[in-house]
Amino acid sequence: MNEKTKGMRAGLANYGDAGFSLFLRKAFIAAMGYSDDALERPIIGITDTFSGYNACHRNVPEVIDAIKRGVMLAGGLPIEFPVVSIHEAFSNPTSMFLRNLMAMDTEELVRAQPMDAVVLIGGCDKTVPALLMGAASANVPAIMTVTGPMITGHHRGERLGACTDCRRLWGKHRAGEISAAEIQELTGKLAPAAGTCMVMGTASTMALMTEAMGMMLPGGAAIPAVHADRLRHAEATGARAVAMAAEGLTPDKIMTPAALANALRVLHAVGGSTNALVHLAAIAGRLGFDLDLEAFDRMGMETPVLVDLKPSGQHYMEDLHRAGGLATILREIKPLMNLDCITVSGKTLGQQIEEAPPSWPQEVVRPLDNPIYSKGGIRLLRGNLAPKGAIIKESAASPVLMQHTGRAVVFESLEDMDRRIDSPDLDARADDVLVLRNAGPKGAPGMPESGYIPIPRKLAQQGVKDMVRLSDARMSGTAFGTIVLHACPEAAVGGPIALVRTGDLIRLDVPAGQLELLVDEDELIRRRAEWAPPEWTEAERGYRRLWFDQVLQADEGCDFAFLRNTTITGTVP
Incomplete structure (x- = not known):
């Protein structure tokens, strides 16, 4: 980096006089109490994602202190700054709706403020992808750490x-x-401490994928939030950020298509959250790449689920940490990984695997020849119901329902489902297919995690534990069941799921990767002629207006169209 464009001299406010701009900046930063010596050092920004609404980020102040210690020990000047903080349970209408806002906030503040590198502190589900999206677009040297999973x-x-x-x-x-x-x-026992969900939900999945793609120092994904190791990792992250600033190691050099393919490989191996596909597509789009869902599906044919962790297995994230964390997984799938990818450590992924502590007896990560599930956790489905794809988390579904034909029971919206799902008069049987529509990116809006359609109460009381469920929504990575998600295009933009009527037959064939509405084409043409798009009555201004104008479909990550990088072409994996 040019001496004239780094540290306090970077990104000066525009007054038409660069000398005055620097003079004014130094005058105001002096009010913070910094010495001239401090201000001449490499400046490391730290995203402060603490919020009183975000229990997953309760330990962020401690993490920031540790990062600052690491930065100062390495000769840098740490400066924290706030960005949007999103918690899954405290975001209306959904956290997904706000992910792009957090990504924009991160990108613009990294661009606007003087920093030679930035440390990103993620945790709750959408924060990690939002920070990576923003960092990818800003392309300033960046390194991620996370708050860590809760203890059980x-x-x-x-x-x-x-x-x-x-x-x-x-x-x-x-x-x-x-x-x-x-x-x-x-309610007082399910979330007993600070940190993210301690199962293989979206937060845990994204943390492991971030480490696998090289944007986090080794070992960071699985350390519990309350462990001292979490702070030691944060300190090391701060120190490494100073070195990255000197090296000019920017996100585009790390998050290559091969590195993102490594993340997708790990997604299969850990039985990770379906949400990760949407987020990875958005990250890839910021870098100028499209996500190749067919290639991802083929990857799953050769990448079994190895991690025995809920919801696909029995253990929890603290158990994975005790088993050696991601390194234990990478050691098993090493022949399938792109080992030459550079990471934030400055070393290749292959070097990191070689330098990881040796394995020891444990029961959380299975060997490659004895997996918990013989294929990847997620399957792609195609057919006349989802011409751009739908997905199912096969590893958390009922084997008996993997090939199933049933009668559709349609819910028009979240409100319709809430009103009727528990009615004794609901015409639903255990072998039906529950269909929820208008719950996609625009339809809800915000593509809520409502794809986990509850079993109708009258059937639950009869002992029914699972049914085939289909929607254009998402579901939490912590959820389980035979649930088809992300039907694309969504109903609100005229996707075929908009044409389904109660009583239609739907065929699900997961081994064949097929999802079909068994209705004559002539009838579907007639129904389409009768269909009309919904009106966005609440989208007149502000961020909501921007969402409806710009949000893309699930296969493109639900990012805003104008934020995708169109200067580079390529695919992942």
Whole structure:
């Protein structure tokens, strides 16, 4: 970096006089109490994602202190700055709706403020992809750390983890197996500490994928939020950010198509969240690449699920940490990885695997020849119901329903589903296919995690535990069941799911990768002629207006069209 464009001299406010701009900046930064010596050092920005609404980020102040210590020990000047903080349970209409806002905030503040490198602090589901999207667009040397997963809770002798057990226990409550008093007691036990969900939800998945793509120092993805190792990792991250500033190691040199392919490979191997596909597509789009879903699907044919962790298995993230974290997984799938990819450490992924501590006996990560599931966790589906694709988390679904034909029971919207799902008069049987539409990027808006359609109460009370469910929505990575998601294009823009009617037959054939509406083409043409798009009555101004004008479909990551990088062409993987 040119001496005249780094540190306090970078990105000067435009007053028409560069000398005055620097003079004014130094005058005001002096009010912060910095010495001239401090201001001559490499400046390392730190994204402060703490929020009183974000329990996943409760430990961010501690993490920032550790990062600052590392920066100063390496001779840099750390300066933290706030960006949007998103928590899954405190974001209306959805956290996905706000992800792009956080990404824009990150990009613009990294661009606008003087910093030679930036440390990104992620955690709750959408924060990691938002920060990576912003960093990819700003392309200033950047390194990620995360808040880390929670430790597990306990209830009457049972070990609990948010939010897979949240959903399981709530399902029991809906079926009348757990009382109102006990479900209230459980609210204080499912999330017993700071940190992200301790199962293989979106937060855990994105942390592991970030480490696999090389944007996080080795070992950082699985360290529990309350462990001292979490702070030591943060300190090392701060120190490494100073070196990255000197080296000019920018995100475009790390997040290459080969590196993003490594992340997708890990997504399969850990049985990770379906949301990760949407986020990876958005990150790739910022870098100028399209996500090749067919290639991802083929990758799953040779990449088994190795991690025995909820919701696809039995263990929790703290168990994965004790088993050696991501390094244990990478050692098993090493022959399938792109080992020459450079990482934020300055070393290649292959070098990092070689330098990782040796393995030891453990039961969380299976060997490649004895997987928990013989194929990747996620399958791509195509057919007349989803010409641009739909997905299913096969590793968390019921094997008996992998080939199924059933009668559609259609819900027009989230409100319609909420109103009718528990009605005793609902015409639904265990072998039906529940269909929720108008819950996609524009339809909801914000593509909520409502694809985990609850089993109708009358069927739950009869002991029904799973049904085929289909929507243009997402679902939490902590969820489980035979659930078809991301039907693309969504109903709100005229996707075929808009044409389904109650009583139609739908065929799901996961082994064949097929999703078909068994209705004559002539009838579908007639229905399409009768279809009319919904009106966006609440999209007259502000960010909501921008969302409806610009948001892309799930296959392109639900990013805004004008934020995708169109100067480079390529595909991932």
